[in-house]
């Protein structure tokens with residue numbers, strides 16, 4: 455099956471007992487049983503069933519199965535947000551004294567989270583370029599995971615997953631990839647060697663800009679070295695599934711970061727059009743980037759432009775497509791603001807992956823609390839404008855951005 459057929463007819467799409475074509479929204483806190491014996495069996499995992507929505511819910515489970523299949527994972531866990539997915543993932547494998555190697559240029563919230571984790575004794579070593587070579591050079595006896603964004607938001611750095619995974623695996627360290635901006639439409643990192651894939655489902659997976667969510671997909675292939683990973687002590691008997699089992703039955707459940715059933719439903723129906731949306735969004739982003747580049751009054755950063763430093767790697771790993779985001783430098787903060795304010799169609803909003811085109815000045819919003827060097831590493835300067843391209847007609851977007859730039863200079 456190809457991508458769109460698999461989306462609609464894959465193995466994870468099960469027949470619902472009530473013949474509903476979509477998973478019904480189980481908008482409940484708890485599930486009722488006929489006898490105490492039955493409920494006890496559910497708690498002991500001796501019979502299938504749901505007890506309490508923070509621990510499991512059929513609507514959420516339907517979404518988890520579907521995303522796991524799309525990413526080629528052995529299982530997935532949906533979370534309350536992308537940030538909660540990253541937090542739960544890291545705390546499942548790291549404890550005080552451990553180290554993370556991460557690419558520079560990550561999403562601002564993730565950079566801040568890594569700084570927060572320092573107070574818990576988990577230190578992150580950032581590297582400007584995450585490559586097999588930098589990973590090998592930075593691994594120490596304390597390293598417990600390597601973390602990167604498949605396509606960084608908004609710097610648009612692409613990581614060479616097979617090369618980095620090989621370097622991490624030589625040292626028996628897992629490689630975790632935030633694939634929010636890529637989506638399984640563009641690339642499936644587990645198939646390239648990544649061990650765990652994380653998404654902010656609030657973005658492209660949902661697509662409608664109607665709910666916050668996250669998802670963690672376990673590749674289920676990593677051989678955990680239980681002498682090294684103290685955080686997984688007690689889970690040795692689960693072998694390659696130790697990460698998923700600790701996450702689901704321990705950390706994520708106790709952390710309380712579950713996805714709401716209504717959000718799972720909205721994301722589930724959003725997923726139906728993931729392929730169509732991504733195809734259109736990438737086509738529009740490419741057309742807009744080329745048009746703005748040709749106008750020449752702003753400096754455009756987009757993956758399909760031959761001048762982009764990751765152009766060749768993106769061509770190899772993303773099948774020639776770019777992504778849904780582009781940025782441009784306007785020359786000054788004031789000119790950036792003027793251009794943004796002159797736009798008619800793009801919404802000024804702090805999100806990406808919506809069907810509507812969204813625009814923001816990241817330095818004065820998303821990176822307000824990030825230090826300058828880290829911000830610039832993330833491809834954000836005082837004059838940077840980020841555009842999350844939507845599914846409008848490309849000609850209208852091109853005309854709108856061109857007039858906004860022209861008007862900013864009048």
Ligand code: PLP
Pocket residue numbers: 535536537538561563564603607632634635653654655656666667668806
């Ligand atoms: N990862 C990336 C790449 C993001 O862009 C974002 C949000 O913009 C997140 C994680 C955090 O996701 P959420 O806002 O759903 O917590």
